[in-house]
Amino acid sequence: MDLLQCERLLTETFETVGCLPKIEPKAKSELGGNCVKLRAMTMSRRSPRRRGGSRVSAPVRESSGWGVPRDRIRVIPRRAFTDELLARLHQFSNRLLPEDAAHFRVHANTNEVVHIFEHGDAVVGYQFWRTAPLDLSGARVILGGKLRVLPEHRRRALHLRSGLRFFLGCKLRHPLTRYYRLAIASLFGFVSITGALAEYQTLDPRARPGNAEGEALRTAFTRLAAESDFRIDAQTGLVFVDIGIAPETLAQYPESYFDRPEARAYARLNPGWRDNRCDVAFWFRFTPRNLLSLLRKIRSARNLDRERRGEAAAPD
Numbered sequence: 001m002d003l004l005q006c007e008r009l010l011t012e013t014f015e016t017v018g019c020l021p022k023i024e025p026k027a028k029s030e031l032g033g034n035c036v037k038l039r040a041m042t043m044s045r046r047s048p049r050r051r052g053g054s055r056v057s058a059p060v061r062e063s064s065g066w067g068v069p070r071d072r073i074r075v076i077p078r079r080a081f082t083d084e085l086l087a088r089l090h091q092f093s094n095r096l097l098p099e100d101a102a103h104f105r106v107h108a109n110t111n112e113v114v115h116i117f118e119h120g121d122a123v124v125g126y127q128f129w130r131t132a133p134l135d136l137s138g139a140r141v142i143l144g145g146k147l148r149v150l151p152e153h154r155r156r157a158l159h160l161r162s163g164l165r166f167f168l169g170c171k172l173r174h175p176l177t178r179y180y181r182l183a184i185a186s187l188f189g190f191v192s193i194t195g196a197l198a199e200y201q202t203l204d205p206r207a208r209p210g211n212a213e214g215e216a217l218r219t220a221f222t223r224l225a226a227e228s229d230f231r232i233d234a235q236t237g238l239v240f241v242d243i244g245i246a247p248e249t250l251a252q253y254p255e256s257y258f259d260r261p262e263a264r265a266y267a268r269l270n271p272g273w274r275d276n277r278c279d280v281a282f283w284f285r286f287t288p289r290n291l292l293s294l295l296r297k298i299r300s301a302r303n304l305d306r307e308r309r310g311e312a313a314a315p316d
Contacts, residue, residue, distance in 0.1 A: 125149030157301035196297035203281035
């Protein structure tokens with residue numbers, strides 16, 4: 001991929017999340033094998049102000065340039081969370097991963113925003129997002145929670161575009177901050193996220209003298225678990241979340257899915273994942289390698305959607 005192709009990919013992707021990047025052949029980076037520098041600028045999109053003064057974003061309609069699925073993302077900030085909204089989201093979630101309503105509400109209210117994925121007038125998924133402190137100078141963590149997507153919409157990279165949108169929003173507000181993405185994921189979340197990454201690390205629950213980054217991340221995961229009433233196993237690093245996987249959900253996936261490299265990696269990390277109600281904790285940085293890998297995954301999802309609609313795929 002040359003510089004122009006890389007710029008096109010970045011531009012098309014970030015337009016869908018509300019930012020327009022410029023790329024300059026300066027500074028060191030590994031994107032596309034070129035030396036490039038990303039500079040994101042806020043676009044002029046303004047969300048409508050609702051009566052009462054709070055601003056809730058309008059759905060982001062995806063560009064059709066590369067056959068983007070006709071799904072959209074609605075961003076609702078924490079101040080606009082209502083009992084009705086949380087009840088609807090819990091009802092949606094409970095069909096996929098059964099969970100106590102009170103426990104769901106505790107976790108939901110720890111977040112800054114929720115991205116609701118919509119197709120027409122129907123909700124097809126959602127993801128909660130927030131940031132939190134990290135005990136490293138100039139660094140914060142990005143936390144995504146409760147990723148839920150209907151099976152028929154799971155190959156459209158909605159969660160990846162959602163994550164990039166939230167990351168870019170954070171980076172635009174605080175360009176000098178280093179962001180670490182922390183996740184506590186079920187099998188399905190782990191497969192969908194790590195399958196789009198070039199590199200990631202799982203949580204090491206043991207203290208390592210002299211490893212400031214590792215200690216800061218361990219502390220951050222401990223805080224995250226405590227906020228949602230989760231428990232981290234001091235030996236394995238597995239996180240008891242008390243959320244099971246419905247047999248109906250498992251039945252929706254072919255055996256080949258569980259043979260994917262990411263699924264096998266998850267099974268090695270969490271051998272009892274089918275019934276132990278535990279998830280795996282892992283983290284990654286938005287490095288050039290990971291950023292490019294994410295963008296390629298998004299483009300691949302777009303091309304697959306075009307093929308399903310009988311359209312030509314975008315050129316490499």
